[in-house]
Amino acid sequence: MSATVRLVSVQDAYDDLLQRTLSRIPCEFGRLIYLASTRDYNSGTYHHEGLAARFQADTARKALEIAHRQVFYAVSAYSLEDLVSELEAYLQSSRENPEGFLRAWQKLEPYRVAIPLEANPTIARLFLSNIRLALAILRFRREGHPTLP
Amino acid sequence: MGISIASLAAVLLFAATIVWVKSTLADHQQHFASGESLNREDEILSGCPAEFVTQIFAKKDLEYVSGLGSAQLKRLFAQERKAVALYWVQQTSAQIRRIMRTHLQASGRSRDLELITEAGILLRYGGLQFLCSVLFVSIALAGPQGLQGLAARADGLAQRIREAQLGFQAAKEAGRTHSA
Numbered sequence: 001m002s003a004t005v006r007l008v009s010v011q012d013a014y015d016d017l018l019q020r021t022l023s024r025i026p027c028e029f030g031r032l033i034y035l036a037s038t039r040d041y042n043s044g045t046y047h048h049e050g051l052a053a054r055f056q057a058d059t060a061r062k063a064l065e066i067a068h069r070q071v072f073y074a075v076s077a078y079s080l081e082d083l084v085s086e087l088e089a090y091l092q093s094s095r096e097n098p099e100g101f102l103r104a105w106q107k108l109e110p111y112r113v114a115i116p117l118e119a120n121p122t123i124a125r126l127f128l129s130n131i132r133l134a135l136a137i138l139r140f141r142r143e144g145h146p147t148l149p
Numbered sequence: 150m151g152i153s154i155a156s157l158a159a160v161l162l163f164a165a166t167i168v169w170v171k172s173t174l175a176d177h178q179q180h181f182a183s184g185e186s187l188n189r190e191d192e193i194l195s196g197c198p199a200e201f202v203t204q205i206f207a208k209k210d211l212e213y214v215s216g217l218g219s220a221q222l223k224r225l226f227a228q229e230r231k232a233v234a235l236y237w238v239q240q241t242s243a244q245i246r247r248i249m250r251t252h253l254q255a256s257g258r259s260r261d262l263e264l265i266t267e268a269g270i271l272l273r274y275g276g277l278q279f280l281c282s283v284l285f286v287s288i289a290l291a292g293p294q295g296l297q298g299l300a301a302r303a304d305g306l307a308q309r310i311r312e313a314q315l316g317f318q319a320a321k322e323a324g325r326t327h328s329a
Binding site for chain 2: 076077079080081120121122123125126129130132133136137140
């Protein structure tokens, strides 16, 4: 397969992923967590049943990887204020108990899995630091004090 | 008076050096734990995008946190942003050191060295390492906010060294292809 044909099909798979799946997730942070969840914890490779059925598994994997990286950089570039709003929207869409959610996220730091494998290390640090701050701010808003982890 | 200022400066410089060495060692250990190693070849020639450097050193987030009216949150913000800024300085400095090592090894084997270009790269490298030291001490003492200009200058210098190395590599490749 030529490189051009391959690039076009990755672009097609990427567009398909945006239209069919990612557009239905209400916030960017939710899209980030969703994309990270399509990655296997052990091998670090991405898999999406529907996308792999419509395109080749390898093409689907590449499209997921690109989408993950793009959404990660978009979220990392948010100002702290915007990130707090995003996290709040994600918290509401999860329908979990807010106190339990905030406590679990501060203690277990599950957002660490949202970092793509090849992410720039400084941006990864900034992302983790901003999430920690956003969680403390959300907790401060609810409880009147930040309750640091 | 002059001697006491000089002594104070020496003490500050010494303290900053200890902080630098300690945090570099701690950082090195953390690399093994988190797997955020910079040893990959593709990472060597790519730095942190300028928009993120601006974000780390900008005042916007600090103003937002200050507006929330919590001293504890403000302290947490100062601590977090300082750590990220120091990490960026260390990464930039270490990355350019690695690029220079590779460059010096390659240029040592090269037969058609351009002395003016080489001197320019070395000058930029010296300037960058000096800027990184100034940034490190300033961030450690007062935090990263307000150092945006200095950070942008260091980032610009680092980018020019990366580009010079890429140009050098491309020229070497072209020379190899031409002779083959």
